[in-house]
Amino acid sequence: MKKVVIFDMDGTLVDSSLTIVNAINHVRAKLNLEPLETNLILEKVNDPHLDPAKYFYEVPAFTPKHEAWFSNYYTQNHEHELNLYKGISELLEKLKKKGFKLAIATNSYRNSTIESLSYLKILDYFDSLACYDDVGRGKPAPDMLEKNLKDLDITPQEAIFIGDSERDLLASKSANIDYVMINWGFSDYKDAIHKVSDLEKAILKA
Structure with missing residues (x-):
């Protein structure tokens, strides 16, 4: 055993599907990017062949700013969405x-x-x-x-x-x-x- x-x-x-989708699109909005469709995010979020920073935020790497935006959305909304x-x-x-x-x-x-x-x-x-x-x-x-x-x-x-x-x-x-x-x-x-x-x-x- x-x-x-x-x-x-x-x-x-x-x-956490709703929270993940909304948090990613929240960060995209901060970056002046159009939102992605729910099904597309959930399909790609676990894709091991995909670079998530480039795909979701169109940046070469995640930064503390991206983390803060994502985490702030989580903090404010997790009680309604998880x-x-x-x-x-x-x-x-x-x-x-x-x-x-x-x-x-x-x-x-x-x-x-x-x-x-x-x-x-x-x-x-x-x-x-x-x-x-x-x-x-x-x-x-x-x-x-x-x-x-x-x-x-x-x-x-x-x-x-x-x-x-x-x-x-x-x-x-x-x-x-x-x-x-x-x-x-x-x-x-x-x-x-x-x-x-x-x-x-x-x-x-x-």
Whole structure:
């Protein structure tokens, strides 16, 4: 049995689709760019072959100004736009009672992550957070997962990573961590897990 379960956040634990779309378009408006369509943003946000700074903001790299605009939108609107996927709170409670340590590896900024998890009343379940601004590179690079492992002083073989995208899959392969793909978020994979109850079984079998 594994000792640690690492979760992606957006599209895996949290339905943040509306907030992500609106926050990206909020930053685009600040840059005098036209808004992008919802479906296009959700399709591209997890594309590992895409440079998000160039694609979403038409800039060579993210800057603190972009982070501030994005985070400010999150702060002002997350209470109206975020929801936990059904069954997630119960799953986290069960895993903690069984002795698992839990972690987050997310391409979201730390401030936004803490605000989201706090609002949804699940922050205290997690023993390690690895966010975009904590490491040198976001997923699909393995940096976040490696931070989780270091925080919790465990080996890759003692962890399992749960995500909803090719970015997550590639990050897990690079970090040599077992991976489970779920399919209730922003992506659509035929061979992924579709129910939280089935995810619980997969974690316990790993």
